[in-house]
Amino acid sequence: MYKIYRGMLLSLIFLTAMASPAPAALFRAAYLYTLSDFNGAIPYNWVNLAVDRRDEETYVADPAGRSVRVFNDSGMEVYRFGDNGDFGNITAVAVADSGEIFVLSRSNASYAVTRCDYRGEPKARLAMKGLPPEYATDFVPDTICWHGDRLYLVDRNTMKVALTDREGSFGSGYDLGTILGFSKKQISESGMVGFSVDNEGDLLFTVPVFFSAYLVTPGHQVRSFGMRGSTPGKFNIVSGIASDERGNIYVADTLRCVVMIFDRDFSFQAEFGFRGLEPGNLIAPMELVVNHDRVYVAQSRARGVSVYRVFQTQPSATSTKGG
Amino acid sequence: MKAAKSLTAAAVLTLLASGSAFAYHDGGVAYCDGCHTMHNSSGNKAMGTGSNATQLKGVTYLLQGSDQSSTCLNCHATTSAKAGSYHIMTTDAAAGGTVPSNYTPGGDFAWVKETFNYNSHGTPTTSLGERHGHNVVAADFGITPDSTLSTAPGGNYPAANLACSSCHDPHGKYRIVDASGTVQRPVVAGTGYNGANDVAVSLPINGSGSYGAAPTTTEAVGVYRLLGGPGYLPDSVAGVAGIQPFAALPPYAVAPATYNRSEASTDTRVAYGTGMSEWCANCHTNIHNSTANYDGGTSLIHPASSDSTLGANILANYNAYVSSGNFGGTVAGAYTSMVPFEEGTNNRANLALHSVNDGSQKGGADSNSNVMCLSCHRAHASGWDSMTRWTNKTEFLTVAGAYPGTDSTNTSAQSYGLGRTMNEVQATFYQRPATVYATYQRSLCNKCHAKD
Numbered sequence: 001m002y003k004i005y006r007g008m009l010l011s012l013i014f015l016t017a018m019a020s021p022a023p024a025a026l027f028r029a030a031y032l033y034t035l036s037d038f039n040g041a042i043p044y045n046w047v048n049l050a051v052d053r054r055d056e057e058t059y060v061a062d063p064a065g066r067s068v069r070v071f072n073d074s075g076m077e078v079y080r081f082g083d084n085g086d087f088g089n090i091t092a093v094a095v096a097d098s099g100e101i102f103v104l105s106r107s108n109a110s111y112a113v114t115r116c117d118y119r120g121e122p123k124a125r126l127a128m129k130g131l132p133p134e135y136a137t138d139f140v141p142d143t144i145c146w147h148g149d150r151l152y153l154v155d156r157n158t159m160k161v162a163l164t165d166r167e168g169s170f171g172s173g174y175d176l177g178t179i180l181g182f183s184k185k186q187i188s189e190s191g192m193v194g195f196s197v198d199n200e201g202d203l204l205f206t207v208p209v210f211f212s213a214y215l216v217t218p219g220h221q222v223r224s225f226g227m228r229g230s231t232p233g234k235f236n237i238v239s240g241i242a243s244d245e246r247g248n249i250y251v252a253d254t255l256r257c258v259v260m261i262f263d264r265d266f267s268f269q270a271e272f273g274f275r276g277l278e279p280g281n282l283i284a285p286m287e288l289v290v291n292h293d294r295v296y297v298a299q300s301r302a303r304g305v306s307v308y309r310v311f312q313t314q315p316s317a318t319s320t321k322g323g
Numbered sequence: 324m325k326a327a328k329s330l331t332a333a334a335v336l337t338l339l340a341s342g343s344a345f346a347y348h349d350g351g352v353a354y355c356d357g358c359h360t361m362h363n364s365s366g367n368k369a370m371g372t373g374s375n376a377t378q379l380k381g382v383t384y385l386l387q388g389s390d391q392s393s394t395c396l397n398c399h400a401t402t403s404a405k406a407g408s409y410h411i412m413t414t415d416a417a418a419g420g421t422v423p424s425n426y427t428p429g430g431d432f433a434w435v436k437e438t439f440n441y442n443s444h445g446t447p448t449t450s451l452g453e454r455h456g457h458n459v460v461a462a463d464f465g466i467t468p469d470s471t472l473s474t475a476p477g478g479n480y481p482a483a484n485l486a487c488s489s490c491h492d493p494h495g496k497y498r499i500v501d502a503s504g505t506v507q508r509p510v511v512a513g514t515g516y517n518g519a520n521d522v523a524v525s526l527p528i529n530g531s532g533s534y535g536a537a538p539t540t541t542e543a544v545g546v547y548r549l550l551g552g553p554g555y556l557p558d559s560v561a562g563v564a565g566i567q568p569f570a571a572l573p574p575y576a577v578a579p580a581t582y583n584r585s586e587a588s589t590d591t592r593v594a595y596g597t598g599m600s601e602w603c604a605n606c607h608t609n610i611h612n613s614t615a616n617y618d619g620g621t622s623l624i625h626p627a628s629s630d631s632t633l634g635a636n637i638l639a640n641y642n643a644y645v646s647s648g649n650f651g652g653t654v655a656g657a658y659t660s661m662v663p664f665e666e667g668t669n670n671r672a673n674l675a676l677h678s679v680n681d682g683s684q685k686g687g688a689d690s691n692s693n694v695m696c697l698s699c700h701r702a703h704a705s706g707w708d709s710m711t712r713w714t715n716k717t718e719f720l721t722v723a724g725a726y727p728g729t730d731s732t733n734t735s736a737q738s739y740g741l742g743r744t745m746n747e748v749q750a751t752f753y754q755r756p757a758t759v760y761a762t763y764q765r766s767l768c769n770k771c772h773a774k775d
Contacts, residue, residue, distance in 0.1 A: 045465070046402055046414050063403060063415035089421045091404050106404065108754065142404030156405060188581070189408060209347070230356035236387070237398055255357070255387045255397050283389065283463050284397055300414070301389070301463040
């Protein structure tokens with residue numbers, strides 16, 4: 001009897017494997033370390049991340065600790081600021097190509113963006129100028145990022161993005177809910193979680209309740225991908241999203257505890273992390289950023305920010321760029 | 324996965340395809356792999372077969388989280404930046420810093436992680452986080468078992484096993500099948516508890532029962548907030564000495580569709596109907612009982628039940644009370660969500676008329692109204708000890724027209740915040756301005772008792 005069940009089980013496994021062939025193993029991820037100071041790994045939960053590609057540094061905005069810490073490319077803290085209360089409730093940080101640092105603070109329904117020098121010394125509080133009416137009310141950015149010469153102010157709840165210069169002068173904006181055709185109710189009940197800007201200036205974001213990731217070009221063309229499920233490459237509760245120089249897209253799944261890799265044509269390539277308590281595992285990953293071949297993942301359970309190196313052994317079959 | 328979708332003109336198609344995504348639970352059991360892992364083992368270890376049993380390693384109950392509550396909080400927790408909607412815990416809140424920013428009627432579980440220190444009449448005093456709410460054990464989110472109360476006050480439910488699923492039936496099997504509010508749970512005969520509400524054949528659930536939707540002749544709606552009903556017994560406590568399946572029906576209540584919001588301008592009114600206190604007594608059986616209290620004392624005899632109608636004097640007080648020293652209100656504007664009451668009915672259609680967030684339903688109590696546990700306590704957590712809606716440990720809730728706090732410029736007001744900042748105190752009042760109260764407002768017990 002045991003053999004019968006065993007045979008049935010093996011057959012089932014075989015059929016399952018045949019029914020969903022694994023993608024070519026073009027990617028491999030290796031856990032490197034967790035962002036640390038001299039006392040060891042820092043037990044962050046769900047912090048905001050930014051990278052300074054010029055200086056190979058990683059910035060962590062910690063709302064609970066009301067500070068911004070800077071880490072070198074070995075994952076060691078080299079500097080911190082904001083813990084004197086200068087910024088209030090720090091929500092997010094962005095680093096311009098010039099080395100200037102922008103800090104977003106929030107208090108209830110108000111926000112402030114402070115421009116700092118490379119040492120984190122506050123230089124100016126941005127006075128938002130020229131904001132259209134739709135960005136003047138009910139627009140409270142909860143994250144920021146920098147691309148090109150623009151600061152992206154993102155209100156993930158209303159799904160609006162305002163682009164300003166370093167002084168806070170409005171240049172353009174995206175009403176992503178409208179662009180996607182969402183109703184007001186859909187926007188209020190969904191909203192974005194992950195958000196980033198790729199090398200082409202495209203907006204990447206996730207809407208977990210739709211089990212989807214989206215790419216919106218500066219010309220407002222929209223592409224999306226994602227399919228609900230719990231098997232590799234499927235979306236359960238997706239969160240952070242970012243891309244690398246080759247156009248590969250990394251998507252965190254908070255529920256499945258993985259980071260998925262898709263090529264620029266949205267074909268699933270590989271995933272890594274997986275729920276568990278080993279150093280290389282993930283627990284409820286949320287935000288992520290990519291710097292060259294390194295992927296930084298913020299997670300829960302006071303497990304801090306895990307850093308992985310992703311190796312791409314050859315271009316994916318559908319990739320049209322990079323190599 | 325070839326799921327790329329060109330969407331410039333086809334956004335509508337995507338939305339149609341995923342239009343049901345908003346209501347994940349839909350009043351009943353959600354899709355299995357939303358909570359359980361079928362294909363992924365813990366740490367992505369190979370799922371072995373045969374004698375290699377140690378490889379067959381999933382997490383408890385094959386959950387996606389480390390435990391029951393962590394699984395729920397994977398979706399229902401968020402950072403302060405994304406607070407709102409279906410979130411019930413602010414992960415980056417910290418005592419003295421970012422305030423818990425979810426304002427659901429049940430409260431923000433972040434409070435159970437915030438400990439406050441203060442001087443009480445010269446004595447160093449601590450308000451432990453674990454005193455602020457139900458300590459639903461969630462390893463992934465840093466919520467640990469209550470270290471003081473090993474079992475539910477007034478009952479035997481073990482603190483170590485307390486989880487979201489202790490109260491909410493994650494599989495949502497209880498349902499309302501008719502306009503009179505009949506609750507049923509379909510069960511397979513001979514598979515366990517079989518109470519009066521268990522039937523072999525019932526109706527399928529087609530939506531949430533939390534917002535007033537009515538069942539039809541062919542489809543049921545879920546019960547309020549997927550709460551457990553008669554016979555409910557989480558697997559994690561099955562067999563624990565002294566633990567019995569729930570005896571009481573889920574309470575009848577209707578919430579407005581948008582309920583996680585600041586109440587700075589208008590109240591979020593959940594229309595509580597009946598049965599809340601009886602349902603809480605599933606676990607807190609002997610609390611607030613005139614004959615047997617969990618601590619053997621006799622202090623906890625405040626009434627709280629569907630039979631505990633307000634009585635003429637309390638009713639008059641509730642409807643007249645505005646603030647300390649001001650008893651000149653009218654019944655038309657008497658309601659406050661800081662001191663809610665049950666309306667004494669299971670008529671969900673009528674309850675739905677009162678469940679608003681726009682301030683259009685401010686009507687006070689009537690002779691059918693009764694006091695309940697939630698008149699004074701929040702169901703999840705609050706900023707105060709014993710998870711009360713306001714503190715009962717200071718004389719004044721406001722001082723000189725402002726909320727007190729450690730950062731108050733009025734030094735005489737600082738101690739009244741009991742270690743909280745002014746922002747934190749205001750957050751416990753769901754962002755109401757202090758001006759809605761008296762300049763020196765006393766306990767909101769006075770909403771019913773009018774002693775101030």
